[in-house]
Amino acid sequence: MKNKTLTLTRILLRNGDGFGIKQSNTGVSKFLYLFFFVVLVPVLLFTVTRFQISAYNTLALIGQEGVIVSWALSLVSIFIFFFGIFYIVSSFYFSTDIEGLLHLPLKPLQIIGAKFAVITLYEYGIAFVILAPTLIVYGIKSSQSVLFYLYSAISFILAPIIPLAIGSIIVMVIMRFTNLSRYKDLLKIVGGMVAIFVGLFVNIMTTRILEGTSTGQLEQLLLQGENSLVKITSAVFPSTKWATDALLSSNALNGFLNLLIFVAVSIGAFLLLLYLAELLYFKGVIGLSESSGSGQTKIVDLEREIVKGSVIKTYTLVELKLLFRTPIYFLNCVLINFIFPLLLLLPMLTAGGSEDFSELIAAIQGVENKGMVVAVIFAILIFLGGVNGVTPSTISREGEGLFVKKYLPVSYKDQITAKVLSGLIIGYIGLITTLIAAFIFIKISLSLVVIILLTGWLPILFTSFTGILIDLNNPKLNWVSEQQAVKQNMNVLYNIIIGMIFAVLTVVATLHFKWGFATALVMIIAIYALLNILTGSLVYTKGVKVFAELEG
């Protein structure tokens, strides 16, 4: 008989939707898709290549060119670990296919093995964009032998395994214990959050340990040449060291040994995962869908709970409630607002000694740089607005239930307003967490906090408009698991890219025109106000029309 894990992997891939290729058959969809693969991906690959070439040239001067390899491997591991952990929580515990699998005669290790394989396949995208240009640049520049490319291929294939296995194990342990409790509703979400935070913490700690190297040691390492710096850059993620050593000395025995260790540890991590799946998975997943309700079956207090509200207010609240109560939406759209500010601050928290840090703060507080502070904060806000994915998935999330929105006696204009508002509100949460983080750690001034509280909605509104415009024109309605509506939805990615582009433009413009504090503030606010008027009017004319024509 055929191997059931493989059969299941194939079925899960089919039941998913490849890589969001056939989002819908409209011209807009095809255009966006083409644009992504013909323009954005090549540009990204080109950028990484250029960056790595110049990094190689610079580092080669001090005999540290191998750093580009270890840097790339570390970055890939961290990216995969970070994005993977969301994916793991959703796919192992909250996806709809689980109900269809639990009654089949499958062992936990078969289900987890298949789901793990699917996630691994998806992560090759990230790995490819970073690793392929890097390894080719290094290979050509240091004229490596065939062996190097063979080792490269092996490292590429194995790159996601260890980060994902560690992520999976953390998630399974935590879900095993949150499922014990009576308060599952709350805990299953908290469990997902804790898993993500534990993951981040592990990373910070490993970074911390290596940052323990004093400046003196660092200088010594630098002077040693022969890629001695690699020791540090490859230690960011525990497993990258072996891969790096294997690649950098692919012609020596040492390289071969390191490759063996890397392969062995990867296989070991996978086997450990399967072993733990047998112990933990069913205990964590069975009964997870049980909702705890509010204790005794209470009679609804009709007087208090059934009240009339304005249409837009009620609609917006429903949108928000769904985002908060659907674990997958919560993880992808809401939680990210708490994690990204942390992530942005990570480098600062972990960077070097405290002297560098206070210097950094001083620099930020320096009068001449204040224009940059405004630009950077707005850049973060616009990035956050793009990253939460609320509006670029707002139509998609309706899925097969879109028909409800079509027969409701509420104008499409009002529905769009409510949806944009939900995006704005979630984005504002990100604004507040970012501000708090910036206030505490970068010690920005109180007046700046107030100014941003008052004006920060502008960039967020802008990404909310662009998001809903994209989603209206290219909705992904025929999904079968919520995961596909938010995570495997190209629209979310498009809006993230828009957010990133405008974030970069904001900073670049401020730098280029050397705006001071006041100028930067006025200019940025004016520009985003204008952008909002433009996109907003597009949403309320074209967007409304498209919504009216949409069919589920």
Add this chain to the structure above:
Amino acid sequence: MIELINVNKTYGGTIKAVDDLTLEVPRGQIFGFLGPNGAGKTTTIKMITGILNADSGSIKINGIDIKQNPIAAKREIGYVSDNPNVFLRLKGIEYLNFMADMYDVPVRERRERIDELSKRFAMENVLRNPIQSYSHGMRQKIIIMGVLVHNPPVWIMDEPLTGLDPKSSFILKEMMREHANENKTVFFSTHVLDVAEKLCDRVAIINKGKILFSGTLPEMKERFEKDESLEKIFLELTSDEE
């Protein structure tokens, strides 16, 4: 044969969905599981199939304990859930193949069965389409075919007749009868009391997680000393007398 002994299930620490339930579903008979909305039918069925864990009590399928030996127990079961919307992206044929793979059905056998089943349920023309494009009744049929393709000894179906057209419904009932006649187990929940009355050899009525009655229809009429329809007895039994 399915045996449940003192099975309990509480959701969220407070909602007692199944209350000390003891039930035996013998072979060779069609067993109907009746009860009002929220009575605990689906919960019971999900515990039998291993989708939910019972808080206490024991559940055996053909003598195999679902908790102690889940894989072996699950191999005995074919389960039609009340929600046919799980593998919507798959084509009908892919789904059937998948189910056959999961239960190790030899290729020859599965071809014959798929061929026969798709003809009987009038599905041969849509097997190459994704399940998502199916109507509600067609989705229900493909799930039922997914069970029949591996032809397990114990059929457990949660409201299998919902949405089926008269012909498909007739065929399913006929197949249930054939299966029972082969001395195998058929256990299904339904709200259609006429069907239950005509089709079932035995019924159990559950309300608020407790079994109110379990036995054959003649036994029921005897017990309640009335020669009334199942519908009448059901309504009387489950009306809130408190």
